[in-house]
């Protein structure tokens with residue numbers, strides 16, 4: 001093991017008990033980011049409940065505080081955002097730190113391109129390696145001036161005082177972050193901003209803009225708005241994050257004897273592709289008490305152990321489960337037969353190269369997996385103990401904690417500190433459900 005990995009937080013995990021009981025995972029990361037952003041730009045006071053107390057979303061809140069927005073925390077998972085209006089942000093000389101959050105940086109690029117002050121966005125080591133041209137190029141076409149490092153990497157140096165024009169843009173890759181950056185810049189632009197998507201992605205920005213009273217037209221794969229209106233403060237109830245629930249959906253599906261209920265999980269159809277994929281694999285997951293909370297569909301999910309078999313993951317599902325592949329890799333590696341994943345090259349530019357990181361880690365546990373440029377071929381089988389490196393990627397760390405429940409020996413998972421970016425308290429909740437995972441000695 002390298003000295004570097006040894007210095008970083010690590011877990012040991014191993015076979016625990018069947019997952020049982022009822023639990024609620026933390027608030028949705030995508031919705032929490034957007035609630036702070038739109039609340040900050042609104043007229044009036046926005047109360048956000050169910051806010052994700054993760055490092056990513058706190059970093060976004062801190063950026064807006066630095067820009068002059070008062071944000072109160074009356075209790076955990078609650079924020080009161082005192083909106084400053086569309087033109088009330090105040091620039092600061094120092095760089096604004098987005099931490100690990102691609103969503104924070106890309107959406108902020110759209111907001112800040114429309115301000116009359118300059119700003120600089122920086123991030124951690126992982127975010128500093130993630131591609132930003134996908135937002136800076138179309139924003140430049142709108143009139144923004146954003147300088148990057150070589151290769152289109154952060155920091156982003158955003159010039160203020162530019163006059164933005166609306167754009168009609170077809171996204172080359174399905175990305176809610178890029179779509180949202182353009183729509184947010186479009187709030188400040190002359191004329192209409194129209195975004196077309198090759199495959200519909202999560203539409204939280206569109207829904208939330210409508211909830212804040214901004215005129216917007218949208219349907220799956222399409223959004224149109226014009227600049228120059230106002231946002232009016234509103235209450236935002238953040239649903240539990242499907243992507244966090246996903247780890248438990250897989251864990252309870254693969255650990256014999258499990259019967260677990262996940263409460264009030266956000267069921268936006270652009271997020272639930274993993275549910276469809278797991279059901280194709282033979283999973284037993286029932287949606288109970290479907291309802292709407294804060295304008296979003298939610299349901300309780302009851303998941304019981306069921307023997308899974310391999311599948312060809314339908315490519316059409318990929319954008320709807322883009323954050324869930326690490327967990328799906330574990331389901332596939334422990335299922336009967338072969339699973340094939342295609343059309344998922346975006347995984348290579350997430351918090352880590354998720355195809356390579358998962359393949360290396362699974363191989364270390366004895367799995368049979370072949371990487372392809374845009375996916376993987378995984379033969380299900382038995383896993384043994386070993387050592388894996390998360391490469392600072394929260395979802396990889398949590399996925400290997402699930403793998404460990406079925407491994408014949410103990411699994412050491414390195415570089416896990418970033419789990420707090422999206423799922424603070426994961427180990428405690430996982431242990432409560434029956435999993436064996438905790439800090440390494």
Ligand code: S3P
Nearest residue numbers: 030103174175176177178322323
């Ligand atoms: C997100 C969009 C997705 C997703 C990320 C959150 C968002 O990224 O992977 O975790 O909140 O808009 P891409 O836009 O890069 O697909």
